[in-house]
Amino acid sequence: MPYDASAQALRPLLQTFWSSQGWKQPPQFPSTAEYEGAIEAGVMFRDTAIVDHDEWVSRARAAASRIDIAEIGDAFLASLESRRLDLRSALGSYAVARHLPSHEFTPDARGRACRVCGLFEDQEEDLNVLNFERFKWGGVRRDDVAYLAFDLEQFENAPRVPLTEAGKNAGRHMVTTLRSAAADDTATKVAPRLKSFAGNKAEREVTVDILGVCGVLRAAKQSSCKDDFVPYDSRPSPDHHFVERAYPVCWWRGSDGVDTAALTEFLPAISEGVRAGPR
Numbered sequence: 260m261p262y263d264a265s266a267q268a269l270r271p272l273l274q275t276f277w278s279s280q281g282w283k284q285p286p287q288f289p290s291t292a293e294y295e296g297a298i299e300a301g302v303m304f305r306d307t308a309i310v311d312h313d314e315w316v317s318r319a320r321a322a323a324s325r326i327d328i329a330e331i332g333d334a335f336l337a338s339l340e341s342r343r344l345d346l347r348s349a350l351g352s353y354a355v356a357r358h359l360p361s362h363e364f365t366p367d368a369r370g371r372a373c374r375v376c377g378l379f380e381d382q383e384e385d386l387n388v389l390n391f392e393r394f395k396w397g398g399v400r401r402d403d404v405a406y407l408a409f410d411l412e413q414f415e416n417a418p419r420v421p422l423t424e425a426g427k428n429a430g431r432h433m434v435t436t437l438r439s440a441a442a443d444d445t446a447t448k449v450a451p452r453l454k455s456f457a458g459n460k461a462e463r464e465v466t467v468d469i470l471g472v473c474g475v476l477r478a479a480k481q482s483s484c485k486d487d488f489v490p491y492d493s494r495p496s497p498d499h500h501f502v503e504r505a506y507p508v509c510w511w512r513g514s515d516g517v518d519t520a521a522l523t524e525f526l527p528a529i530s531e532g533v534r535a536g537p538r
């Protein structure tokens with residue numbers, strides 16, 4: 260059954276974790292009645308999920324295999340018009356999860372995280388935080404397989420909004436802006452220029468993260484997540500004091516432009532109407 264994505268239904272979830280000052284620490288859960296209402300609406304959860312590595316991996320893979328790529332791309336474009344960040348999130352999670360290999364927990368050099376996917380052997384996940392980040396920004400943990408599984412399973416219950424000409428136009432203008440970036444512009448620099456859709460700075464930055472994992476913004480010197488799963492221990496960070504954006508878009512520069520093949524694969528609804536060619 261679809262969850263309720265109305266502002267009213269989401270208010271308790273958003274207010275648990277966020278105020279005008281930023282993160283609430285500790286979180287401030289709503290009254291029992293409101294909490295029950297949000298659980299009923301399908302946007303909050305009673306318990307944290309304790310699921311082991313292998314199960315998160317198989318859930319992420321299963322969800323990705325059930326979902327139709329065309330639906331994911333249209334939902335992303337529709338989100339530009341509707342500002343439904345939960346619908347925007349799925350594209351990034353799908354792009355990563357569809358290549359996630361079936362594997363058992365394989366400890367990295369330090370013995371805690373899996374060297375393939377980065378998960379711990381038993382990982383407790385607060386589903387309320389994951390869902391908060393999903394609705395607030397479109398998700399921020401594309402390197403967390405539990406988020407991928409959760410996001411894609413939720414996408415199957417997400418009430419859809421139709422993709423209109425306005426959504427497609429917002430997408431086309433976004434691509435045109437990205438293509439017109441100066442050669443040395445970074446993702447952080449171009450994100451605030453994406454004004455063809457309503458949103459704040461953080462939402463635009465997550466949008467470029469998503470375009471990075473699906474290879475639309477592809478850094479020339481990095482392997483593309485579009486074609487293969489990049490193992491957790493093979494994702495280098497740029498030599499900066501502080502890496503601002505997610506892997507791999509942290510490597511992207513304006514000179515890399517927009518990848519036409521990725522655009523055709525993930526966002527076919529707009530791949531025709533945008534200027535082709537390298538920048």
Ligand SMILES: [Zn+2]
Pocket residue numbers: 312316362363364365373374375376377378
């Ligand atoms: Zn793993």
Ligand SMILES: [Zn+2]
Pocket residue numbers: 498499500
């Ligand atoms: Zn430096």
